[in-house]
Amino acid sequence: MDRKNDDSRLLLEQVNDLLENNKVLELRELLEEYHTMDILDVMEDLDEEMKVKLFEVLPIDVSASILEESGSDFFRTMLSLIDVQHGRNILEQMSLDDLTDILSELEEDEKQRIINLLNKEDAEDVKKLLGYEEESTGGIMTTGYIEVNENMTAKEAIEHMRKHAEDAETIYYIYVVDDDEKLVGVLSLRELITARDSVVVTDLMSENIISVYDDDDRELAVKLVSKYDLIAIPVVDRDNVLRGIITVDDIIDVMEEEATEDLYKLAGSSEHERDVAEKPNSTMLEQIASSVRARIPWLILILIGGLFTAIILTKTTFVEGLTYVKFLCFVPVILGMGGSVGMQASSLTIMTLSNNEENIDFKTVLKEGAVGLITGLVCSIIIGIMAYVILNNLNMAIVIAICVLINMVVGSMIGSFTPLMLKHLSGDISIISSPLISVLLDMIGVVLFFIITTIFLSKIVL
Amino acid sequence: MDRKNDDSRLLLEQVNDLLENNKVLELRELLEEYHTMDILDVMEDLDEEMKVKLFEVLPIDVSASILEESGSDFFRTMLSLIDVQHGRNILEQMSLDDLTDILSELEEDEKQRIINLLNKEDAEDVKKLLGYEEESTGGIMTTGYIEVNENMTAKEAIEHMRKHAEDAETIYYIYVVDDDEKLVGVLSLRELITARDSVVVTDLMSENIISVYDDDDRELAVKLVSKYDLIAIPVVDRDNVLRGIITVDDIIDVMEEEATEDLYKLAGSSEHERDVAEKPNSTMLEQIASSVRARIPWLILILIGGLFTAIILTKTTFVEGLTYVKFLCFVPVILGMGGSVGMQASSLTIMTLSNNEENIDFKTVLKEGAVGLITGLVCSIIIGIMAYVILNNLNMAIVIAICVLINMVVGSMIGSFTPLMLKHLSGDISIISSPLISVLLDMIGVVLFFIITTIFLSKIVL
Numbered sequence: 001m002d003r004k005n006d007d008s009r010l011l012l013e014q015v016n017d018l019l020e021n022n023k024v025l026e027l028r029e030l031l032e033e034y035h036t037m038d039i040l041d042v043m044e045d046l047d048e049e050m051k052v053k054l055f056e057v058l059p060i061d062v063s064a065s066i067l068e069e070s071g072s073d074f075f076r077t078m079l080s081l082i083d084v085q086h087g088r089n090i091l092e093q094m095s096l097d098d099l100t101d102i103l104s105e106l107e108e109d110e111k112q113r114i115i116n117l118l119n120k121e122d123a124e125d126v127k128k129l130l131g132y133e134e135e136s137t138g139g140i141m142t143t144g145y146i147e148v149n150e151n152m153t154a155k156e157a158i159e160h161m162r163k164h165a166e167d168a169e170t171i172y173y174i175y176v177v178d179d180d181e182k183l184v185g186v187l188s189l190r191e192l193i194t195a196r197d198s199v200v201v202t203d204l205m206s207e208n209i210i211s212v213y214d215d216d217d218r219e220l221a222v223k224l225v226s227k228y229d230l231i232a233i234p235v236v237d238r239d240n241v242l243r244g245i246i247t248v249d250d251i252i253d254v255m256e257e258e259a260t261e262d263l264y265k266l267a268g269s270s271e272h273e274r275d276v277a278e279k280p281n282s283t284m285l286e287q288i289a290s291s292v293r294a295r296i297p298w299l300i301l302i303l304i305g306g307l308f309t310a311i312i313l314t315k316t317t318f319v320e321g322l323t324y325v326k327f328l329c330f331v332p333v334i335l336g337m338g339g340s341v342g343m344q345a346s347s348l349t350i351m352t353l354s355n356n357e358e359n360i361d362f363k364t365v366l367k368e369g370a371v372g373l374i375t376g377l378v379c380s381i382i383i384g385i386m387a388y389v390i391l392n393n394l395n396m397a398i399v400i401a402i403c404v405l406i407n408m409v410v411g412s413m414i415g416s417f418t419p420l421m422l423k424h425l426s427g428d429i430s431i432i433s434s435p436l437i438s439v440l441l442d443m444i445g446v447v448l449f450f451i452i453t454t455i456f457l458s459k460i461v462l
Numbered sequence: 463m464d465r466k467n468d469d470s471r472l473l474l475e476q477v478n479d480l481l482e483n484n485k486v487l488e489l490r491e492l493l494e495e496y497h498t499m500d501i502l503d504v505m506e507d508l509d510e511e512m513k514v515k516l517f518e519v520l521p522i523d524v525s526a527s528i529l530e531e532s533g534s535d536f537f538r539t540m541l542s543l544i545d546v547q548h549g550r551n552i553l554e555q556m557s558l559d560d561l562t563d564i565l566s567e568l569e570e571d572e573k574q575r576i577i578n579l580l581n582k583e584d585a586e587d588v589k590k591l592l593g594y595e596e597e598s599t600g601g602i603m604t605t606g607y608i609e610v611n612e613n614m615t616a617k618e619a620i621e622h623m624r625k626h627a628e629d630a631e632t633i634y635y636i637y638v639v640d641d642d643e644k645l646v647g648v649l650s651l652r653e654l655i656t657a658r659d660s661v662v663v664t665d666l667m668s669e670n671i672i673s674v675y676d677d678d679d680r681e682l683a684v685k686l687v688s689k690y691d692l693i694a695i696p697v698v699d700r701d702n703v704l705r706g707i708i709t710v711d712d713i714i715d716v717m718e719e720e721a722t723e724d725l726y727k728l729a730g731s732s733e734h735e736r737d738v739a740e741k742p743n744s745t746m747l748e749q750i751a752s753s754v755r756a757r758i759p760w761l762i763l764i765l766i767g768g769l770f771t772a773i774i775l776t777k778t779t780f781v782e783g784l785t786y787v788k789f790l791c792f793v794p795v796i797l798g799m800g801g802s803v804g805m806q807a808s809s810l811t812i813m814t815l816s817n818n819e820e821n822i823d824f825k826t827v828l829k830e831g832a833v834g835l836i837t838g839l840v841c842s843i844i845i846g847i848m849a850y851v852i853l854n855n856l857n858m859a860i861v862i863a864i865c866v867l868i869n870m871v872v873g874s875m876i877g878s879f880t881p882l883m884l885k886h887l888s889g890d891i892s893i894i895s896s897p898l899i900s901v902l903l904d905m906i907g908v909v910l911f912f913i914i915t916t917i918f919l920s921k922i923v924l
Contacts, residue, residue: 208495
């Protein structure tokens with residue numbers, strides 16, 4: 001990894017140098033041997049002006065790949081800054097599934113403006129792709145596949161393949177259709193190039209096709225590609241007409257997305273929070289707002305559960321008249337709220353650390369503190385009111401509310417600080433597990449409770 | 463999906479029929495159009511005798527693929543039952559990375575016996591592969607790649623490729639080495655077949671190779687394949703000599719493994735527990751034993767944290783003399799233990815449900831109950847002793863111990879029952895999140911505490 005990092009720092013310096021001196025040809029030559037993703041890495045580190053300058057001198061196919069990989073903001077900015085015809089040429093080279101994904105994030109009028117720039121065929125394909133649900137196989141498929149008619153000879157098929165190879169996402173599988181465009185077979189490039197010229201495709205192809213419907217859940221495509229070790233899987237409609245393919249790189253992207261989605265769900269947050277956290281240029285305020293929005297429903301749910309616990313517990317305190325004992329019944333919910341918000345903070349931090357390290361530092365602890373403060377204020381007001389109703393003692397209700405608030409602020413800061421510190425000290429965060437964090441948070445919570453009640457003791461033991 | 467299930471039931475019946483009537487040729491013909499994974503599915507549903515019979519009539523390449531995908535038990539059984547020369551032929555066709563994975567699970571003498579069956583070249587490769595750490599890139603790479611010398615022409619390279627295509631895991635990337643076997647470039651099949659015959663490979667290849675070292679962590683290979691959308695990544699040693707490749711299907715397997723590994727870790731369990739839970743023929747006792755072993759260290763850690771909480775809380779109970787108030791201080795740890803074991807049970811159930819549905823049913827609830835009982839006995843003895851030391855009241859200590867025990871048994875049963883029931887009712891378990899389960903478990907825990915203390919009330923309020 002160090003090797004790679006050194007390389008990319010060096011490349012960044014070189015690119016900056018050449019851009020400043022307007023050495024376009026040398027720059028093109030230098031970048032020729034680099035992968036699109038490396039150029040994209042360099043681009044992200046350049047300032048706005050240099051970014052546009054670099055983008056303008058890149059070859060069209062590289063520009064297209066860059067747009068495929070970067071977000072919709074970058075796409076919009078670049079296309080509005082460069083010459084319309086240049087933009088058209090780049091759009092023509094873009095993979096349609098990636099283009100569709102970006103378009104689906106744009107405003108309606110912008111979307112229409114871009115579609116008008118496309119050639120007729122692409123425009124139609126994109127419109128069709130835009131019609132699919134995001135979570136369906138249709139939503140991740142591309143139309144960049146090679147199909148041949150079942151009656152072609154191997155020689156004709158190879159010629160056809162060579163002609164259409166440029167627009168194809170993969171040429172390693174060739175799909176065979178009948179005269180009604182129905183999928184009837186699949187051929188690997190391997191089989192095709194080792195076949196005699198005169199063999200008819202029907203005799204060469206495998207008829208046992210593993211395919212998905214265009215309205216299937218995309219997880220089905222993941223399962224099948226994984227089970228059968230495929231490089232691509234064809235997508236057909238309910239009439240078995242071939243509509244597109246999903247390539248293995250998109251399957252990997254879906255797997256990564258679903259894995260973090262599941263983790264967020266389990267931790268009591270939402271995908272939206274991650275999207276904002278990993279967006280390179282989201283502001284602190286945006287991040288705090290999205291975190292609060294994602295977590296507050298879960299926290300309120302936990303709060304209601306905790307209040308139920310407290311109420312049941314007060315029923316077991318058969319020592320009548322001693323309100324202080326009833327006060328103690330609120331300890332589980334106080335600890336629970338700090339622990340919950342802390343778990344959310346630590347899960348988010350762990351996930352961001354393992355996905356996108358550059359995007360996170362100790363400022364996160366402050367951000368989490370702010371999230372804890374806002375969610376804590378909401379929860380402490382609710383619990384304060386409820387505690388007053390149950391205990392009929394204002395001082396105790398206030399102390400409980402203060403405990404919840406401080407516990408939630410501290411809990412979320414500790415929750416995010418722990419993985420960051422471990423990463424900083426040992427580089428390894430895989431030793432953290434959820435019981436470990438929850439034990440830590442419970443201990444901190446009870447110590448805070450001890451300190452706070454001791455301070456307010458004279459007020460509550462009346 | 464229903465379509466697929468119907469298909470496989472039909473296939474199973476047909477295969478059983480043909481096997482019983484010894485119609486070998488018809489059977490071969492039938493299976494010709496099926497994917498190895500489908501044949502493996504059928505095989506798993508056959509009884510032992512039919513399994514061997516089917517395996518014997520399969521073509522050698524299909525048998526090899528079947529062995530690659532099935533576990534080491536199946537591998538050992540089959541190879542000991544079939545003719546030695548037939549076994550040799552099958553081994554020859556197996557992918558070396560899969561063969562190595564299986565061998566690494568066998569006893570030393572069995573391992574040696576299999577290696578002796580291999581041809582010299584394969585045996586050497588396997589021995590080298592066996593030397594790598596399981597978590598390193600070397601541990602998942604295969605030697606089934608195509609390499610050409612940089613000085614070959616495109617025509618020579620294509621001929622070379624065709625000759626070696628059979629042993630290769632992928633022919634879509636061709637790796638270019640110099641006379642010292644050092645990796646100097648990479649060529650896609652696409653570039654090669656569209657090149658003029660006389661072009662020298664050096665002029666065709668890309669020199670910007672994305673590769674990993676054979677002692678790198680395998681997660682680095684996953685990152686690079688995912689980032690650069692590769693179909694395979696070459697593995698070199700520290701002298702840049704090409705040692706193997708990792709293909710995208712193995713990358714997907716690693717991703718799946720790591721994702722569940724992370725989830726297990728987060729839930730406070732271990733990979734070993736999952737392995738046993740997903741093994742098709744593990745006994746109930748094996749499963750219980752592995753679950754107890756995996757979870758008890760975390761549970762004891764949580765118990766210690768909970769005791770710390772209880773001790774701190776007793777310090778805030780400034781109402782001297784009232785032991786009952788101190789007794790209440792144990793509520794958080796009682797709820798915590800039930801919640802923790804319940805979370806472990808529900809995480810395991812959710813993961814098994816999403817990975818391998820056939821392997822789990824309502825018997826799991828009983829299994830989890832047993833796990834809760836064993837871990838609960840250990841934890842309740844510890845907490846009982848500690849409670850007696852702290853409270854100096856035997857009756858209260860016993861009630862606390864009973865509460866922990868019952869809470870842990872019920873918690874683990876509810877934790878596994880909830881996702882199973884949701885799956886059964888709605889088919890969708892993605893609506894479950896960890897806060898939801900923990901709220902539910904807390905509520906159940908506190909109700910149980912209420913019931914138990916009410917029953918023993920006369921004993922503890924003395």
